[in-house]
Ligand SMILES: Cc1ncc(C[n+]2csc(CCOP(=O)(O)OP(=O)(O)O)c2C)c(N)n1
């Protein structure tokens with residue numbers, strides 16, 4: 001049985017709806033249509049009265065989910081594209097994220113963000129928002145890179161009593177396949193996706209796969225590069241990162257979001273301040289470029305990190 | 321007399337728009353040059369063109385949306401710019417940085433939509449506001465569009481309210497094509513008719529049969545006259561049906577067959593051509609000639625844009641600021 005990353009997301013929502021009658025789904029075109037990417041295909045038929053088409057009102061969609069969560073529901077909200085969550089930004093960072101801290105009331109909502117670039121999608125259907133949301137206290141930010149994680153982490157998100165920003169990568173939707181869902185790993189734990197001894201790449205989401213290919217390229221030159229998949233951007237598993245850097249002495253952090261600040265900067269900051277003595281070379285980071293995300297594939301391919309420039313960065317890191 | 325001239329101009333824009341969009345659709349289906357989505361205005365040409373013919377290129381402010389190819393032509397955008405943008409040619413106004421419907425030339429008052437629905441209304445309002453502030457508003461108007469779905473955004477509400485407060489010369493076209501992607505209007509709003517909202521905003525509202533070019537021309541003319549005469553924003557709601565998918569990737573199987581047979585499901589282009597014949601404003605030969613000319617123009621634009629270069633990442637400056645000295649060296 002071969003399952004795609006996208007099917008895993010559908011299956012997780014199926015299971016969440018089946019397990020708990022308080023779960024409901026809210027999003028644009030997600031009911032009979034099954035969503036812009038078909039992540040909720042057939043769910044409205046399988047769970048009548050629990051999958052709702054929302055108006056194009058992201059602010060109100062999130063606000064409504066927060067209100068419902070206060071009353072004991074566990075909504076999963078689909079943003080049609082991660083980029084449109086900016087319209088619900090206020091409700092996410094000010095309403096949902098502060099609720100528990102201010103009022104001791106849990107806010108168990110899951111916001112699914114179809115994230116990241118695909119060719120020809122342009123500046124408004126390609127964004128990666130994890131760094132933005134991670135900046136705010138009170139949110140859990142997940143970015144699964146595998147079919148297994150897409151399934152288990154989404155299911156876990158719904159059970160969590162805190163607001164979860166679930167960053168699922170559109171580039172992986174159809175490309176990535178697995179034979180099953182494997183076993184669940186806890187949220188908040190990073191995973192050694194490939195063991196090595198010469199350098200560590202810390203990455204997540206679609207960049208995991210580019211990084212793994214780069215690590216494979218360097219094997220030909222005799223280097224063993226360790227690749228850490230963060231899985232959970234916030235909380236970030238600093239221990240696993242530090243343990244890896246202790247083994248390799250060299251660090252490259254790779255992310256698809258914009259270069260100013262963000263997840264990769266956080267990784268570098270933590271390692272530099274907590275484990276400076278472990279480093280044999282200045283830590284490096286690689287992100288997309290500091291411009292909006294281009295439409296044309298020629299530009300898009302150069303805008304985001306790729307196997308080629310991750311390999312180049314690794315070589316520079318290893319030469320130091 | 322004058323209405324006749326405008327009408328025929330609108331009709332020719334509709335024909336050119338339909339011809340161009342059919343080409344874009346077939347290029348998309350053929351695969352290859354067009355990467356990303358193709359979003360067409362089939363069935364909405366009359367409503368869009370009737371607004372567009374009231375606008376002057378380089379003078380009035382226009383913020384068209386997803387299904388306004390006909391209005392864009394009527395406003396004065398060369399179809400070569402459409403082709404260049406879809407094909408990602410660097411010679412186009414978007415230089416391959418943005419694509420398809422996300423195009424414009426803001427320096428000329430031709431706003432380039434972002435995807436986030438509703439957000440353009442306040443931008444068009446802002447342009448008018450500044451012109452008035454600078455004493456150069458004159459007889460300029462602004463126009464922008466939205467769909468039934470887009471009216472559910474906070475941005476649309478805030479923008480229209482603000483424009484009304486400022487009494488700006490703005491015409492807002494609401495193309496109620498009964499669907500927002502797959503979502504029917506019953507899941508979008510609970511009011512009887514979107515035009516009823518005009519009262520709440522304190523703007524003048526009009527409802528019109530969006531499949532009837534003549535009716536659209538008359539209503540938009542009044543709306544633009546009112547706006548130019550200082551009566552504040554005008555909201556025109558057109559009833560029609562999206563005659564196709566949301567984009568070319570979508571077969572729109574969720575649109576019930578009966579809808580297509582309703583009045584709103586009429587093809588506005590056929591209706592307009594018949595109307596022109598009935599009114600004695602054009603002959604069948606003339607109309608056929610306009611189609612031929614449109615095909616020639618579209619082929620020419622395609623041939624031209626196809627041989628133009630696509631962007632080269634090594635020649636891109638990768639700057640997002642207009643002040644080069646302030647660009648951080650993050651892209652090396
Ligand atoms: C704020 C926002 N949310 C979601 C979307 C995704 N989206 C693009 S077009 C569309 C449907 C638009 O429907 P409508 O406004 O009726 O215009 P139509 O496509 O029918 O012309 C949606 C949901 C978007 N562009 N902007």
Ligand SMILES: [Mg+2]
Pocket residue numbers: 467468469495496497498499500501
């Ligand atoms: Mg619509």
